[in-house]
Amino acid sequence: MEIVPVDTPSLGDRSYLVHDGEVAFAVDPQRDIDRMLTLLEDRGVRLLGVFETHIHNDYVTGGYALARMTGAAYHVNAEDPVTFERTPIRDGDEVRIGSLRVRALATPGHTFTHLAYAVTAPGEPPAVFTGGSLLFGSTGRPDLLGPAHTGELVHAQYASARRLAAELPDETRVFPTHGFGSFCSATPTSGDESTIGREKRINPALTEDEQSYVNSLLAGLDVFPAYYAHMAPANMAGPDAPDLTPPHRADAAELRKRIDAGEWVVDLRTRTAFAAGHVAGTLNFGIDGGFATYLGWLLPWGTPLTLLGDTPDQVAAAQRELVRIGIDRLEAAATGDVREWAAESELRSFPTACFADLAQVRHHRQVVVLDVRRQSEWDAGHLDDAVHIPLHELLDRLDDVPDGEVWVHCKSGYRAAIAASVLDAAGRRVVAINDDFA
Incomplete structure (x- = not known):
């Protein structure tokens, strides 16, 4: 056997x-x-x-x-x-x-x-x-x-x-x-x-x-x-086998139209690549982490979805992840260089940092520290004066994030990158802490 x-x-x-x-x-x-x-x-x-x-x-x-x-x-x-x-x-x-x-x-x-x-x-x-x-x-x-x-x-x-x-x-x-x-x-x-x-x-x-x-x-x-x-x-209901046919390729104009219509355009690249340059209004769920879990958790069910990736293989891997949780239909996809996905005026970026950087900054100016870990993680220990909004609640609680520059963290950086992209898409000034909380 x-x-x-x-x-x-x-x-x-x-x-x-x-x-x-x-x-x-x-x-x-x-x-x-x-x-x-x-x-x-x-x-x-x-x-x-x-x-x-x-x-x-x-x-x-x-x-x-x-x-x-x-x-x-x-x-x-x-x-x-x-x-x-x-x-x-x-x-x-x-x-x-x-x-x-x-x-x-x-x-x-x-x-x-x-x-x-x-x-x-x-x-x-x-x-x-x-x-x-x-x-x-x-x-x-x-x-x-x-x-x-x-x-x-x-x-x-x-x-x-x-x-x-x-x-x-x-x-x-x-x-x-x-x-x-x-x-x-x-x-x-x-x-x-x-x-x-x-x-x-x-x-x-x-x-x-x-x-x-x-x-x-x-x-x-x-x-x-x-x-x-x-x-x-x-x-x-007895689900059928999934259709893994690649979605059609979208150009920059179509991507902008979809973002402006309130659809989700998700960037699969690493959090550091996304922070360095991305299309305004896109969200970062890196394929290198708990992609399907967190995208499935935050995405309003049934919202049209388009994927952006470095390569067609990266998009195909994400598509496979998504059909496993019942997200069968992709509107479109685009791959290659981020500069091909938008006009220069539509590209955005934000800094990444470590906890040592945060400690240094807090000696000199007031910033908002946003902790997006789950409640059990917060209860086990958290930073003084941090604001706690678990990632899965963030879309509904954006108004609860205080005004000012937001330094966002989680346990290791993956969820912080998602949260930073959500805040960035909402027009907030954000720094993603890409570091190990422990």
């Missing part, structure tokens, strides 16, 4: 392809299914099954499209009210995929209908695909279905983790979908591989009593991206 992880680090998730040399199944495939299709071709195996651990809240699934394209059975919990044909699966059901046995285990907590899949193969240590249930040193968060359900789900999550630990041998290898930087993880995860035995030693759901686990998990929950609200409905 070979288990091949398919990483999507920008969203903090992993999908898996599992095969015995002849036939295979996939677990929680992402929207861009060409990655799975390439693996199947490279291994020379035939896909017989696709298994969803849950209806995902953080990305659009590729499971429905992958199953239709390959003829594989699409296994989705029988209790999920989906609107497409699927092969229903329930707790205790077992599916044979060649020499592999896949058993469904009800593990509610991340969602009410969450399933884990325990897999055995002759002469191999067992494995379990835990989705958003048991993660490496953590568990999936229980609050994504709304506050009315969080209390019930957090206790269910504890019971599910305990069930996995009780029913599976210690040598069982654990393969979660979430927990590699995903907002679906309740707390930070630890390590890059694990077993049930290791989790019994380190996982709070297995080392703490139930109330202690519940109290600490709920106390640690933070905000999650706004685009999550659109993911489950898309997955319930």
